[in-house]
Amino acid sequence: MDSALIPKGVKRCSFPQFSIGILIVGAVLLWGVYAMLLCWFKGLNQTGMNDSYGFALWIWADLAVIALGGGAFFTGLLRYIIGKDELKNIINFAVVIGFICYSSALLILGIDVGQPIRSWFIFWHVNVHSMLAEVAFCLSIYFSVLAIEFVPLILEQKQIDEIPFFHNLAHNMHEIMAVFAATGAFLSCFHQGSLGGVAGVLFGRPFAFREHLLVWPWTFFLFTWSAAAYGPCFTILLTKIMEGITGKKLVKDNVIDLLAKISGWMIASYMVAKLVDTWYWATVTAPSKGLTFMDFYSDGSGLYTIWIIIAELFIGGIVPAIILTNKSWRANKALLLIAIILAAVGVCLNRWVMVLQVMAHPVLPFEGWFAYMPSWQEVATTILPVAYGIILASLAYRYLPVFPQERELNPVED
Amino acid sequence: MFPFSFEWVWDMGHYVFLGGMWYAIGIISLGLTYCIGKTILDMVSGKGGGHGDHH
Numbered sequence: 001m002d003s004a005l006i007p008k009g010v011k012r013c014s015f016p017q018f019s020i021g022i023l024i025v026g027a028v029l030l031w032g033v034y035a036m037l038l039c040w041f042k043g044l045n046q047t048g049m050n051d052s053y054g055f056a057l058w059i060w061a062d063l064a065v066i067a068l069g070g071g072a073f074f075t076g077l078l079r080y081i082i083g084k085d086e087l088k089n090i091i092n093f094a095v096v097i098g099f100i101c102y103s104s105a106l107l108i109l110g111i112d113v114g115q116p117i118r119s120w121f122i123f124w125h126v127n128v129h130s131m132l133a134e135v136a137f138c139l140s141i142y143f144s145v146l147a148i149e150f151v152p153l154i155l156e157q158k159q160i161d162e163i164p165f166f167h168n169l170a171h172n173m174h175e176i177m178a179v180f181a182a183t184g185a186f187l188s189c190f191h192q193g194s195l196g197g198v199a200g201v202l203f204g205r206p207f208a209f210r211e212h213l214l215v216w217p218w219t220f221f222l223f224t225w226s227a228a229a230y231g232p233c234f235t236i237l238l239t240k241i242m243e244g245i246t247g248k249k250l251v252k253d254n255v256i257d258l259l260a261k262i263s264g265w266m267i268a269s270y271m272v273a274k275l276v277d278t279w280y281w282a283t284v285t286a287p288s289k290g291l292t293f294m295d296f297y298s299d300g301s302g303l304y305t306i307w308i309i310i311a312e313l314f315i316g317g318i319v320p321a322i323i324l325t326n327k328s329w330r331a332n333k334a335l336l337l338i339a340i341i342l343a344a345v346g347v348c349l350n351r352w353v354m355v356l357q358v359m360a361h362p363v364l365p366f367e368g369w370f371a372y373m374p375s376w377q378e379v380a381t382t383i384l385p386v387a388y389g390i391i392l393a394s395l396a397y398r399y400l401p402v403f404p405q406e407r408e409l410n411p412v413e414d
Numbered sequence: 415m416f417p418f419s420f421e422w423v424w425d426m427g428h429y430v431f432l433g434g435m436w437y438a439i440g441i442i443s444l445g446l447t448y449c450i451g452k453t454i455l456d457m458v459s460g461k462g463g464g465h466g467d468h469h
Contacts, residue, residue, distance in 0.1 A: 124415050128427040137435050145442060169453040179445050183438055190434075 005399050007158055009407040012398050025390045032384025035377040036111050044114045046377040052370040053359045061382045062108045063195055063351040065101040066139075067223075068344060070231025072098020072146060073181075073188035078262065080181035089255045092402045093242075094235045095149045100392050102143045104385030109136075111381050131197040138191030145184040149177065153400050189224050196223025199354045206289040207296050208358040210281060218277050219354070225273065229266035230347035232259045233320070233340040240337060242397065248410045250403040257330060260340070264324025267343060271317045278313065296361055299369045304357050312353060316346015 001015040012018070039046045049056045075094040079087040110116045122136045155161065155170035193216065199208040200217025210217040236256055243250050282293040297306045323329045323339035330336055360370050374382075396402055415432065422428065 124419060125421055126415055126432070128431040134431065137431075138438075141435070141438050141442070148442065148446065165453060165457055168456050169449060172449040172452050172456075176445055176448065179441065183441050183445075187438055 002399075005157070005159065007399070007401045009412055010410065011412050018394070018398060022391060022394065025387050025394075028383060029387040029391065032380045032387060035380035036384060038377055039111050039114075039381065040116065046375060048373050048375040048378060050372070053356075053372045055355050055359060056372060057356075057374040057378045057382055058108050058112045060348075060352050060355045061385070062105050062112070063355060064348045065104050065108075065385065066192065066195065067227045067230060067347045067351055068234040069098045069101025069105070070188065070192060070227030071233075071235035072101075072149075072231070073142070073184050074228040074231050074266075075235060075259065076149070076181035077185045080178040081185070084258065084262075086255050086258050089403070089405050090235065090239065090251050090259060092153050092400075092404070093239060093251075094232075095146060095153065096393060096396045096402060097235055097238055099143075099146045099150050100385075100389040102139065102146055104389060105139065106143060107385060107388075108381070109139075131194040131201065134194040135191045135198070138187040138194070142184055142187040142191060145180050145187065148173070148180050149184070152177075153396070153402065156401050157399055188227070192227040193220040193224040196220050196354070199358060202358065204363060205358050205361070206286055206291050206363075207361045208354060209285065209289070210277065211285060222270070222274060222277060225266070225270045226347055226350060229263060229270045230343050232263040233267075233324075233343035236260055236263070236336075237340045237344055238393070240340070242393070246397070248406065250406050250409065252405055252409065253331075255405075256336075260324050260330050260336060261327075263343070264321055264330065264339075267317065268321040268325050271313070271321050274313065274317065278309075296357075299360065301369065301371070304353075304360055304369070308349070308353060308357070312346060312349040316342050316349050320346065 006012050035046075047056065047058075072094045075087055075091055078084040079091045110119065113119055122133060123140075126133050126137070152170040152173045155166045155173075160166050161170070196219035197217055199205075200210040200212075200219030202208045208219070210219050212218075213221075236259055239251055239256070286293060286296070294306075297304060297309065299305060320339040320343040323335050324343075330339075356372070359372065362368055362370070416422065417424075
């Protein structure tokens, strides 16, 4: 039915099969949209947030997708600025993932602000001393950069590409893509950093507070670094998932190996910085506020105990770094998969503790740990971007030449 | 965001923060204008229309 729209020289599943898959995911999407409308029309009383949890599940999801979507800016930087030419075979998919992640982040913020009709206030009446204002500016402008990077891929769709104007426009956009990629990297560095800065400047919350370099707390640099390090792992992970679903090899091993190697060394260097930061915070910063390291891991419910920092730093950081920096281990498909899954979980866990453990830890001596349980509306609106992402990635894969090596790796006899 | 907004102050914070923002917006806008303008010029001069590999 839609064969005229499918890229030349590739095979796709039948339209009814594709439609059934989209309808199933679409039902989940509608559930999320219903919850979103409830939050918009009835207000934030639909959530489990309270006076202790002004930031909750949404903001964790927001920070997590932004970190995972960091693969787009970092792969773009490697491809267009540093000149790693092999990455041209995965950059399209990295851009699609980045577009999904950042549009999801903006959607989450649109629900979280409670009054989306006034969201333009953050631009018009900007508070230049706010880390979140910087996040809002850089996030929205970087999203427009991602949209610009996505446009040439759409223009390369078989039928659109037949129109000379669009074909030529796509060509001209490719010619100066390095300018957009550099602007995207500049914007990403600042919004990723400012998201970390939001936690690091909370001097009333000793779990999050960090020492500063001028106006920037260390968390500013750690968040930027971790997004650049872990983002490419998520790009590889989704490529592997896409290959598993389609039953095809979509990207050559040398491309995956290069990206995994760079990501591995980035994670390794990030872990050194993160361990130094954690050591300094545990031995100097926290004691200066009258707290010991174990005070932050004494949650009676068992959620925020010492295991969480072990899972974040060792299982989700050191282990993937060791695997990905070792050539023979990286070449092992099972170990590579384990490493990229652990890396994706590790960065999500980092964002979890920097949002939710910060809120859970008592700030006054007579207080206990604060509990929080997200409402079903929050869960549904957090799953909403996942369903949206699956649908958009599926449509992009079906109709656009996302993987340039697909034809060569999977020859089709006409 | 703009000097005519009531809370605007000509200080370092506004110079750096909004200077960076308008710098980024300026580059993106100029880049897009260049692409569209060059495409129109190419089409008018008959250079456009060839089908090559973009990657």
